[in-house]
Amino acid sequence: MLNAAPVVVGIGLWWTITTFVLVQPRLFPPPQDVLAELLRILSNDGPLGPTYAHAGATLLRLLTAWSIAFVIGTLLGVLAGRRRLVFDFMANPVWIAMSVPSVVWVFILLVLFGIENIVPVSALVLLLTAPVFLGTAEGVRAISKDLLEMCDSYHVRGWQRLTGFYLPSIASYMVANARVSFAYGIRIVLIAEVIGLPNGVGILVAYWSDTLFMAPIVAWGILLTAVGMAVDLLVFGPLQRRIRQESELSR
Amino acid sequence: MTHFSPLFPGTTALAGLLALGASPLAAQSVSMTVEASAIPAFVAADRGFFGALEVEVSKVGYDQVQALLVAGDTDIAWMSPIETVQFVTEGSDFRYFSTAGAQNMYNGIVVRAEEADQYPDVLSLEGKQLGIPGFGTGTWASFRAFTRAFYDIEDPTEYFDVVTASSGALLALVEQGRVDAALLFSGSSAAARALPEFRTVFSFTEAMEAATGQPLVINGAVATGTWLDENPETAAAVVAGLDEATAWIEANPSAFASGGEYEQLAQDAGWLAGPETVDSVLSLIEEGKWYLSSEDYTQEWIGAIMTLLADGQFVEELPEQDAAFLAPGTLTASE
Numbered sequence: 001m002l003n004a005a006p007v008v009v010g011i012g013l014w015w016t017i018t019t020f021v022l023v024q025p026r027l028f029p030p031p032q033d034v035l036a037e038l039l040r041i042l043s044n045d046g047p048l049g050p051t052y053a054h055a056g057a058t059l060l061r062l063l064t065a066w067s068i069a070f071v072i073g074t075l076l077g078v079l080a081g082r083r084r085l086v087f088d089f090m091a092n093p094v095w096i097a098m099s100v101p102s103v104v105w106v107f108i109l110l111v112l113f114g115i116e117n118i119v120p121v122s123a124l125v126l127l128l129t130a131p132v133f134l135g136t137a138e139g140v141r142a143i144s145k146d147l148l149e150m151c152d153s154y155h156v157r158g159w160q161r162l163t164g165f166y167l168p169s170i171a172s173y174m175v176a177n178a179r180v181s182f183a184y185g186i187r188i189v190l191i192a193e194v195i196g197l198p199n200g201v202g203i204l205v206a207y208w209s210d211t212l213f214m215a216p217i218v219a220w221g222i223l224l225t226a227v228g229m230a231v232d233l234l235v236f237g238p239l240q241r242r243i244r245q246e247s248e249l250s251r
Numbered sequence: 252m253t254h255f256s257p258l259f260p261g262t263t264a265l266a267g268l269l270a271l272g273a274s275p276l277a278a279q280s281v282s283m284t285v286e287a288s289a290i291p292a293f294v295a296a297d298r299g300f301f302g303a304l305e306v307e308v309s310k311v312g313y314d315q316v317q318a319l320l321v322a323g324d325t326d327i328a329w330m331s332p333i334e335t336v337q338f339v340t341e342g343s344d345f346r347y348f349s350t351a352g353a354q355n356m357y358n359g360i361v362v363r364a365e366e367a368d369q370y371p372d373v374l375s376l377e378g379k380q381l382g383i384p385g386f387g388t389g390t391w392a393s394f395r396a397f398t399r400a401f402y403d404i405e406d407p408t409e410y411f412d413v414v415t416a417s418s419g420a421l422l423a424l425v426e427q428g429r430v431d432a433a434l435l436f437s438g439s440s441a442a443a444r445a446l447p448e449f450r451t452v453f454s455f456t457e458a459m460e461a462a463t464g465q466p467l468v469i470n471g472a473v474a475t476g477t478w479l480d481e482n483p484e485t486a487a488a489v490v491a492g493l494d495e496a497t498a499w500i501e502a503n504p505s506a507f508a509s510g511g512e513y514e515q516l517a518q519d520a521g522w523l524a525g526p527e528t529v530d531s532v533l534s535l536i537e538e539g540k541w542y543l544s545s546e547d548y549t550q551e552w553i554g555a556i557m558t559l560l561a562d563g564q565f566v567e568e569l570p571e572q573d574a575a576f577l578a579p580g581t582l583t584a585s586e
Contacts, residue, residue, distance in 0.1 A: 024322055026341075048386055107420060114429030115382070115414045196416035196424075203386070203415060210387025212317050 029215035037219035047207055049199075058201040059227075061117060062189045065124030066182055072125070073132025073181075074174060078166050080133065081140020090133065097130040102188045103195065110196040120192030120200075127188055128181040135180070139173030140166060171243045179236045186228050280305040281485055284320070285329035286313045287519040288437060289470065291352030291542060292329065294513065295496035304488045310519075320345065320473065326482075327489060330473040332556055332576070333396070333565070334389045339575040340566045344475045348486060348577040350552070351493035351545040353471035354437065357535070358390055359454030361425060361443040362432045367450035370432060373402055376452075379431035381411040384418040393455060393467075394434055396563025401462050425449065437469055438521025445527035465555035468543055479577055487582040490545050497542045504533040548579050 011031050018030040025033055044050045080087035105123040113119050143166070151157075151165055167174070193202025201220055208216040283306050285292050295301055296308045311319065320328035321343060335347040360381070362370045370376055383391050398404035407413065416424060421433035426448055435443060443449040459467040472489065479486055500507070507517040508529055517523050522532045535541040553576045561569055 027318055027322055107417070110416060110420050111423045111427065111429075114424060114427070115416055194417075196414075196420055198414045206385050206415075207387035209314065210385050210389075212314065212321065 025215070026212060027214055029218060033215040034218045034222070037216045038222065041216070041219055041223065046204060048204060051204070054199050054201055054204055055223075057199045058189055058193065061120050061192075061200070062124070062182075062185050065121045065189075066128060066185050068121075069125045069128035069181060069185075070132055070178060073129040073177070074136050074167075076129075077133045077136025078140050078162060078170075081137040081143075087137055094130045094133055097126050102127055102191050106192045106195045115196045115198065117197070119196060120189055123192050124185055124188055128185055131184065132177045132181050135173050135177040136170060139170030142173075143169050172240065172247070175236055175240045175243060179232060179240075182231060182236070183228055186224055190224075279303075280307065281326045281482075281489065282307045282309065282324075283327040283329070283489070284309045284311055284316050284325035286311065286316055286470075287516075287521075288354055289329045289352070290507070290513070290516050290520060291493050291496040291500060293516055294500060295352075295492040298496065298499065300495040300499070301488060301492035304485060304492070306489065306492070320475070323475075326478055327472055327474045327486075329470045331389050331393075331470055332468065333393050333560065335473050336556075336560055336570065336575045337392065337566060339570045340568070344477060345473050345575070346476045346479050346577045347471055347473050347575060348479060348548075348582065349472045349490045349493070349545050350468055350543040350548040351472065351490045352497045353468035353543045353547075355535075355541055355543065356393075356437070356455035356459075356467040356469045357444065357457075357541075358435060358437050358440045358469065359451050359457075360432050360434050361422070361440070361449045361451050363425060363428065364448055364450045366431070367452070370452060373398070373453045374404075376432050377410055379412060381413050382416050382421045382424055382430040382433040383413055384421065384434065384436055385415050388436075390434060390436060392565070396560055396565040397455065397458060399564055400559050400562035401458060422449070438524070441522065441532050442524045442528045445525070445531035447527075459555065459559065463555040463558070465552045466543060466547065467556070467559075471543075476574075483582055490582055494544050497544055500542065501536055501539055504536045507536075508533060550579055553579070 015031050018025070018028045022028040029037075040046075041051045044052050046054065048054070076086075076090060080090050102123060105126055106119060109119045109122050113122070147165075147169070151161055156165060189200075190202040190205060193200035194206045197203060201224070205217055205220055208214075208220075281304060283292055285308060287310060289308075289310075292306075292308045293310075296306050309325070316325075316328045316330060317334070317338070319325045320330070321338075330345075330347070332347045335345050338345045360373065360376070362376075370379070383394075385391060395407055398407045398410070404410045414430060416430075418436040418439050421430070421435055422439045422443055424430045425433045425443075432452070433439075440451070440454070444451050456467045459465060472486075472493065474486065506512040507514065507522060509523060511517070514523070517529070517532075522529050532541065553572060556576075557569065557572055560566070
């Protein structure tokens, strides 16, 4: 109940302001207009074809890119956490990947590959790998030296060391990386779609922005927030709790 | 010269009027919100062509111009006549009131020069990949009306293989063969007209001239009907200033070349993308083809646009002509 209170107050303020102060429903849509747009989206009705097809395309791009980025970032992060040389070698490319704005990456990749799915996926992989890499490297560095020496003593090496020791040891870091990169990905994927793709939620948001209707834009914002929160509550949250419990049990 | 608009310019203007005891027919100050291509507005403000009238010219992005007029945060906005009709259809009290300083719509479709024989016109691009700057843009809405009105293409999204990309990227995508053709905004269109790698196979204004004898413009002066009713003399002064600026620009095109007095304005409008682009734009200015004057704002011109929009099934129900366009001669008569 207490969690819902700020939301209720916020909606009340929103309604009051858009009904009595900023009376421009096209630019400042009241909650009921946004709700109507939400229902329209959920009924699969959109100006550029079925909304589910656009949402599906966006989610597929996001999941593909996020999965690739997570695997690459984790593997490189483990290596960099163990070997200072690898970390130093990767440091500049990682900072370049993180500091160059997503718009620039998308533009470069668009000219390179044309209007293809590889553009947003590559841009997302570039941008999401970097934080996963840094988080994983920090996690590996935090592993106790005693445990590492124990692995050496028992000759636990290679794949077995990665899957049986490193990954369980940094599991909480991995879940944190996954959470952050997924949320980051939701934000970036739309930018990539606006700049050059035939479908996706970004194209719809650009359409409504170009035609100056804010209610559908707010509605898509709410839906994307809901998707992000649902993934966090139903997937990452329970995973984090389970890792914490197992970690406490093993102590 | 660019000023930032006050938060509530309408209130400021009203307060100014009350303080001065002036007639509501002659507001002492007016806010005008434009995008970078509205060079006559900047030149008029900078060179004092608006006379005693204080005009605050604020530069924002294309979409923001419309938003500010919808929100009532500007008196005059620089908008397309076609989009004005669309807004009126959707319930806005907008009136397009002059073509003074409006830019001819040389936006169009370009192909690679080496494929110009293969794709000599719009119809030859059937089934080919056409890059556009977005389904919600005025350029696409205008093109949709054109294809229906002049080429009997009911649904351009089925006739062409339409893909969207940012306007800036489209020219590069055409050059690299990533798309067969691209429908471009004005800056990229000007660059493409000048560069030997591209061939323009369609431009809005030329197609309109060929079909109706009237040009089509990208923009022009728009205000609310209420404001125009209350401030006809102010609107007339703005139009006169824009006309004077347009004449000055046509007489002094070199001021917009590299090193010229208004180099920065040309840079912002995308004219200085390369030597070929600036040559192309400046020669069109010199020939008097780039900008229109208030003399071009005639009943025939408005009629041609309304016919295009009716034939192109632009909206389900077109508004009355007087609801979207101020009757030509109204401002002159009130001066």
